[in-house]
Amino acid sequence: xxxxxxxxxxxxxxxxxxxxxxxxxxxxxxxxxxxxxxxxxxxxxxxxxxxxxxxxxxxxxxxxxxxxxxxxxxxxxxxxxxxxxxxxxxxxxxxxxxxxxxxxxxxxxxxxxxxxxxxxxxxxxxxxxxxxxxxxxxxxxxxxxxxxxxxxxxxxxxxxxxxxxxxxxxxxxxxxxxxxxxxxxxxxxxxxxxxxxxxxxxxxxxxxxx
Numbered sequence: 001x002x003x004x005x006x007x008x009x010x011x012x013x014x015x016x017x018x019x020x021x022x023x024x025x026x027x028x029x030x031x032x033x034x035x036x037x038x039x040x041x042x043x044x045x046x047x048x049x050x051x052x053x054x055x056x057x058x059x060x061x062x063x064x065x066x067x068x069x070x071x072x073x074x075x076x077x078x079x080x081x082x083x084x085x086x087x088x089x090x091x092x093x094x095x096x097x098x099x100x101x102x103x104x105x106x107x108x109x110x111x112x113x114x115x116x117x118x119x120x121x122x123x124x125x126x127x128x129x130x131x132x133x134x135x136x137x138x139x140x141x142x143x144x145x146x147x148x149x150x151x152x153x154x155x156x157x158x159x160x161x162x163x164x165x166x167x168x169x170x171x172x173x174x175x176x177x178x179x180x181x182x183x184x185x186x187x188x189x190x191x192x193x194x195x196x197x198x199x200x201x202x203x204x205x206x207x208x209x210x
Contacts, residue, residue, distance in 0.1 A: 022136040027205040037116075038061050038124075044110050045121050046100035047128055062118045070209075072199040073131045088133035093125050138189050143184045150176070173197055 024036040042048065048066045050059050071176055077083060101107035102125040111118060154172045158179060172179065 001097070004207060026208055027068055028066055028204070028208075030066055030075060030203045030205075032071060032075070033063065034071065036066050038067055040114055041116055041121055041124060042067055044101070044107075044114060044192055045097050047124065056062055064207075068205060069196045070128060070131060072196055072203065072205070073134075073201075074127050075132065076195075076199055082134065083130060086130060086134045086137060088129045090129065093129035093132075096195070097121070097125050135188070135192055139195075140184075140188055143187045143191070145180050145183045145187070149183055149187075150179055154179055158182075 018047050025033045026036055026039065043060070043102040044064050047060070047070075048063045054062070062141055075084070101110060107121075108118070111121060151172065159169055160173070170174075199205070
């Protein structure tokens with residue numbers, strides 16, 4: 001009921017009597033709206049890489065889900081007042097966005113064309129970088145890979161995906177370092193997903209776009 005009332009308020013704010021549509025609410029994360037313009041901004045920033053065969057509708061849905069997850073995580077860090085306790089390289093994060101966009105001039109052109117300022121995209125990038133740094137500092141060091149996990153990944157995922165045109169696959173011993181990195185990354189992603197799902201269960205996420 002609270003979410004419905006807030007939606008009505010947002011709707012009246014966005015669509016006052018006789019006005020034209022200027023914005024659309026796609027989701028609410030603990031009362032914080034995620035707007036259609038947020039999805040567009042995140043798309044320009046390249047926060048979510050677009051898959052080669054992904055259509056526009058599928059990509060926008062993926063971006064929306066990423067923004068919902070980012071908002072949940074950021075709110076959790078803000079509640080614990082960790083923004084100032086987690087250090088991260090703002091400029092490096094920004095440069096990644098610039099490179100993905102094709103350079104500063106191209107990024108500026110895209111932002112201007114869409115009606116965004118550089119400050120808006122910088123705020124989004126800094127939030128994402130903060131969460132990424134938190135995960136790297138607190139989650140990543142705890143990821144340990146057992147021999148059983150290594151063998152299971154080798155048999156169930158590495159071997160089936162090995163390209164046949166590259167000849168016989170390397171043995172587990174030969175690919176051990178690469179396998180450990182892959183398993184560690186997989187476990188880290190699973191841990192972040194569990195964290196996000198727990199935050200969603202404790203909070204309130206309402207999606208108005210499917």
